Amino acid sequence: MGKAIVVTSGKGGVGKTTTSANLGTALALSDKKVCLLDLDIGLRNLDVILGLDNRIIYDIVDVAKGRAKLHQALIKDKRFDDKLFLLPAAQNADKSVLEPDEVKAIVDELKPDYDYVLIDCPAGIEQGFLNAIAGADQAIVVSTPEISAVRDADRVIGLLEKAGLKEPPQLVINRIRTHMMNDGQVMDIDEITHHLSINLLGIVFDDDKVISTSNKGEPIVLDETNPAAQGYRNIARRLQGETVPLMNIKEVEKKGFLQNIFSWFKKK
Amino acid sequence: MQNVVLKGHKNGYVIAIRADSKFEDVLAEVTTLFADLQKDKKRDSAQPISFNITTGTRLLSAEEKKKIEDVVSNYPLFSIHKFTSDVMLVQDAIEMVESKVVHLNANTVRNGQIEYIKGDVLFIGNLHRGGILRATGNVFLLGNCEGIIHAGYLSDAQAIIAGNVSKAQQVRIADVVDIISDDEEKMARDSEVVVYVNDLHALDYTERDQVKVIRPKLFAHMGGY
Numbered sequence A: 001m002g003k004a005i006v007v008t009s010g011k012g013g014v015g016k017t018t019t020s021a022n023l024g025t026a027l028a029l030s031d032k033k034v035c036l037l038d039l040d041i042g043l044r045n046l047d048v049i050l051g052l053d054n055r056i057i058y059d060i061v062d063v064a065k066g067r068a069k070l071h072q073a074l075i076k077d078k079r080f081d082d083k084l085f086l087l088p089a090a091q092n093a094d095k096s097v098l099e100p101d102e103v104k105a106i107v108d109e110l111k112p113d114y115d116y117v118l119i120d121c122p123a124g125i126e127q128g129f130l131n132a133i134a135g136a137d138q139a140i141v142v143s144t145p146e147i148s149a150v151r152d153a154d155r156v157i158g159l160l161e162k163a164g165l166k167e168p169p170q171l172v173i174n175r176i177r178t179h180m181m182n183d184g185q186v187m188d189i190d191e192i193t194h195h196l197s198i199n200l201l202g203i204v205f206d207d208d209k210v211i212s213t214s215n216k217g218e219p220i221v222l223d224e225t226n227p228a229a230q231g232y233r234n235i236a237r238r239l240q241g242e243t244v245p246l247m248n249i250k251e252v253e254k255k256g257f258l259q260n261i262f263s264w265f266k267k268k
Numbered sequence B: 001m002q003n004v005v006l007k008g009h010k011n012g013y014v015i016a017i018r019a020d021s022k023f024e025d026v027l028a029e030v031t032t033l034f035a036d037l038q039k040d041k042k043r044d045s046a047q048p049i050s051f052n053i054t055t056g057t058r059l060l061s062a063e064e065k066k067k068i069e070d071v072v073s074n075y076p077l078f079s080i081h082k083f084t085s086d087v088m089l090v091q092d093a094i095e096m097v098e099s100k101v102v103h104l105n106a107n108t109v110r111n112g113q114i115e116y117i118k119g120d121v122l123f124i125g126n127l128h129r130g131g132i133l134r135a136t137g138n139v140f141l142l143g144n145c146e147g148i149i150h151a152g153y154l155s156d157a158q159a160i161i162a163g164n165v166s167k168a169q170q171v172r173i174a175d176v177v178d179i180i181s182d183d184e185e186k187m188a189r190d191s192e193v194v195v196y197v198n199d200l201h202a203l204d205y206t207e208r209d210q211v212k213v214i215r216p217k218l219f220a221h222m223g224g225y
Helices: A016-029 A060-064 A100-113 A127-134 A147-163 A178-182 A189-196 A208-215 A227-239 A249-267 B023-043 B062-072 B090-100 B184-188 B208-214 B216-221
Strands: A003-008 A034-038 A084-087 A116-120 A138-143 A170-176 A199-205 B004-009 B012-017 B049-054 B078-084 B102-105 B114-117 B120-123 B132-135 B139-141 B148-151 B161-163 B170-173 B176-179 B193-197 B203-206
Touching: A003 A016, A003 A100, A003 A127, A016 A034, A016 A084, A016 A116, A016 A138, A016 A170, A016 A208, A016 A227, A034 A100, A060 A100, A100 A116, A100 A127, A116 A127, A127 A147, A138 A147, A138 A189, A147 A189, A170 A189, A178 A249, A189 A199, A199 A227, B004 B023, B012 B023, B023 B062, B023 B078, B062 B078, B102 B114, B120 B132, B139 B148, B170 B193, B176 B203, B193 B208, B208 B216
Parallel strands: A003 A116, A003 A138, A034 A084, A034 A116, A138 A170, A170 A199, B012 B049, B049 B078, B102 B120, B114 B132, B120 B139, B132 B148, B139 B161, B148 B170
Antiparallel strands: B004 B012, B161 B193, B170 B176, B193 B203
16 A cells, blocks of 8 residues: 655646656666556646646546546556556636545545655646645645745644644755855754744755756656755655655855866966 | 531631532521521621632522522521632633633634634744734734734733734734734834733733743743743
């Protein structure tokens, strides 16, 4: 029996979909069978980031409404032989066409066949959010070091605690700009974790490559040397129960500094 | 055996109703009692008399009270001051305790949540920005408070807030609101204050030892002298 994990944040644009895609990929790479569920109906992106957008035939609304069987709608990612699947969102409908019970039924149907069912939650705390958390056993709350994202994360954690999921929510701090954090211009990791008072699952550094690889439909995790990819891999390992130390912000900064000097010499 | 007994008391007349008697019998006896009283009364001066009715370990329902009141209302000189009983409903008792006791609260109140407390609260949890801590009574703060603190919720302007409110967004007592960040002076006072509604019905800030002056009843209730 697998575990259903919802990736949520409240605020938009903090990297829920990127996190879902990369976490799913990282888990698939470590030989776990993963199904990604896109619940951002009307504004689906997960398929694009995974590079599976032109393979969609049926979607989650078709399944929920009985127009298609679940296995017909699931899209297999051929890069990870039989490890990574996607159930795409509908594009020609909106969030209110689904009911929490329908989503829960789909999640419950998927759980026996997969190790992890990752649910990509839409931004906001309305119907789409309620649908997304309905079938979940656990939640990953994604936030960035910005105050507005932290504030929304706080709100969402409150709602999650009230919803009474099986396990307490866990935090991922995304898009960390090391130099800003080291300069004290944004809240640091300890501050955010302490304020939200939930367990920190991992941190991910901001990296240009996250965007460029997403544009190509290849999740960043596939690039082993990338620090952001390392962050996602660490999160995947922690999800499986391993103890992995947090990446050091200072070291990354140093490396960046040296690289800066290096590139400075290169220019001359 | 008599079910209804009229007693003279230093505070006036008391009609004691036996708790284990049938209500029909009680009503009949009350009727005859007042008829007799009316007869005696004619000889005396026409002074109105008010009675207290005690029911021992019985609780009269509203209908039963109404029936007794109806009997008495036949006599313009007599009236019922109040009904008292030695017992009360468990539900009422719980509510009474709830509203008298100082509740200890260690919750985390997150953005968008409202923590509602009946009565006073000693808050030792975390109040996040955007969260509301709302009590019908006084609020005593030990925890970290960055949200909105509301004491005397709805209409108790006698309530106070005591503790460090320098990081809070707003303090509210009854219907009065103060935005903390608007007043740099209050912000600078990074220590414990007492917030109360003053005689002009505006929020005011004072030192902790002033509670005795501004709210003597509360001070006595808390054991001060």
